[in-house]
Amino acid sequence: GQQVMQIPQYQHVQEGEDFTTYCNSSTTLSNIQWYKQRPGGHPVFLIQLVKSGEVKKQKRLTFQFGEAKKNSSLHITATQTTDVGTYFCAGREWNNDMRFGAGTRLTVKP
Amino acid sequence: NAGVTQTPKFRVLKTGQSMTLLCAQDMNHEYMYWYRQDPGMGLRLIHYSVGEGTTAKGEVPDGYNVSRLKKQNFLLGLESAAPSQTSVYFCASSLRGALEIIGYTFGSGTRLTVV
Secondary structure, eight states: OOOOOOSSSEEEETTHHHEEEEEEESOOOSSEEEEEEOTTTTOEEEEOSSSSSEEEEEEEEEEEETTTTTTTEEEEOOOOGGGGGEEEEEETTTTTTTTOOOEEEEEEEO | OOEEEOOOOEEEOTTOEEEEEEEEEEOOOSEEEEEEEOOOSSSEEEEEEETTEEEEESSSOTEEHHHHHHHTTEEEEEOOGGGGGGGGEEEEEESSSSTTTTOOOOOOOEEEEOO
16 A cells, blocks of 8 residues: 655754755655644644645745655755644545655754 | 634543544535544544545544534544554544645644553
């Protein structure tokens, strides 16, 4: 079945450093979504990518969808303490359930 | 709008007890989902519903049952709780599963401990 792998599992950065999390699927995806979960909170939708090679930006966050639609990445430029949390990718095959990655937990040292 | 509301927020059960987790959404979403979240394993889909009166199994359905008698409500039942069901449970909803463009809206979660 479909597997969505996310790396790294943990990332600790100094405030101001960049951060990247990667998501890889064993199968071709129809779309991929990214969510952020603050400590003690619930996942909050960030963005959806649909097209091969798509790149979207939200302020300091850059999201990419691979050409083969099997991988994706989230890059945060110049991290801030407000970026702390766990970032999940969620990939969907055509007409199938959406599968979440295990998440990358980001901690930021001021 | 309240979005997705889950009750209760916390619960401790003894092995073998039963309980029902309640989820209500006021966004007129067609699809609703129940996930469990365990450390290092992300979110795993238990059951989902594509509309009132319909339910389907997800990735980890064993030990759980669901019902969607009304469009706005999705109930998750544990008939005989086991320690392996200790987890954080999230309910979510979306407009239409494969066609949604705004993502899932999650409730605040229910932290369940089975002793």
